[in-house]
Amino acid sequence: MRLFSENGYTGTGVSELGEAAGLARGALYYYIGSKEALLAEIHDRVMDPLLAEAKLIAAMDIGSRARLRLLSESLLWQILHRPDNVWVFLHEYRHLEGEHRAQFREKRRAFETYVGTALEEGRQSGEVVTSDPDLTTLAFFNLHNYTYQWQAGHPGLEVEKLASFYCAILLRGIGAVEQPDDPELRDELTKGRSVLAALRSA
Amino acid sequence: MRLFSENGYTGTGVSELGEAAGLARGALYYYIGSKEALLAEIHDRVMDPLLAEAKLIAAMDIGSRARLRLLSESLLWQILHRPDNVWVFLHEYRHLEGEHRAQFREKRRAFETYVGTALEEGRQSGEVVTSDPDLTTLAFFNLHNYTYQWQAGHPGLEVEKLASFYCAILLRGIGAVEQPDDPELRDELTKGRSVLAALRSA
DNA sequence: GTCTATAGGGTGATAGAC
DNA sequence: GTCTATCACCCTATAGAC
Secondary structure, three states, X not given: OHHHHHHOOOOOOHHHHHHHHOOOHHHHHHHHOOHHHHHHHHHHHHHHHHHHHHHHHHHOOXXXXXXXXXXXXXXXXXXXXXXXXXXXXXXXXXXXXXXXXXXXHHXXXXXXXXXXXXXXXXXXXXXXXXXXXXXXXXXXXXXHHOHHHHHHHOOOOOHHHHHHHHHHHHHHHHHHOOOOOOHHXXXXXXXXXXXXXXXXXX | OHHHHHHOOOOOOHHHHHHHHOOOHHHHHHHHOOHHHHHHHHHHHHHHHHHHHHHHHHHOOOOHHHHHHHHHHHHHHHHHXXXXXXXXXXXOHHHOOHHHHHHHHHHHHHHHHHHHHHHHHHHHHOOOOOOOHHHHHHHHHHHHHOHHHHHHHOOOOOHHHHHXXXXXXXXXXXXXXXXXXXXXXXXXXXXXXXXXXXXXXX
């Protein structure tokens, strides 16, 4: 995980992995089968706990705000407490091919469904106000997943506080999306866009 | 840009680049100097227009809500209209070293300052309510930047609509962050966390 | 289980012919 | 400006000795 996160999947050789593990190439292949199988294993070590917790959360008899918060905390726990593992998970997934890729996509889709379902449940109970549940689900993952990029430069981040921050933004914020811009703002935006359009065509 | 975004920077050979450009390696090196200089050039082609537009936006005599929206539209225009270029920009920046890396970091920092300044301006005028401007700036980039990951699978996205969505979430949402959780929610969260803690220790 | 040897093919970069 | 030849090295994976 450390080597893949530091030098990238393609940028890390099996010799380096063996050196870090205290094994020569041959012995390493005896255990991992292939470099790609090792990458798949790393992805499973993020996805499997995430899905196990999401399944528990989905079965809880709680409101959808609490369900979303717990899903948020699960995801952020991985991101903040296993940064190398999550970096590989979110950054190198495209190098999975064939069956590895299919399994990974299915697990990701399953987790996204847990979040989407919680949001839809909240929409029906009135706890979440949104006219575009799909875009709201995407915004949920924008907020959470990109955290892996800057997390290392901001020590002291706490799972529960960050989950509270992200969920507050989402649950309160999306309710405002349908409000049309007021006339003054519309006017300023129109002017500004025309100035920028001039720059782009120049 | 296409090859780097499809196969990664490390996963693309200079021969492949030459083949795509209709040149042999020798001729390609005559133009690009090195593989890393090509990567730096790709980064500049995103950052330079972004900074030019941000400078114009900062000089406009408009409210901070409009300023943030225009910054959001600038960034989303790059993300939605130049996906390959932005993929490399957001995904491969770590492979820049030395002077290339320093210049890139400085440009990124400059753009982040434009956004941070607009948010701070809004905080002082009362248009933006937040007790943690730094975390709000990070949330702005979470929402925008991660869009490059799923943008290709969602055709028909429009810059102005998505900017309106993201900014509405942020500007309305962050005002809610300071509100403490109500007792019922706190109770549900406590119970849920204890269930998950049992899973983790098992 | 762990090793070395080997296969077969890449890599980035440069020198020098044309 | 563009090419080929070359340098020195790295790659994933497997075979077979021990």
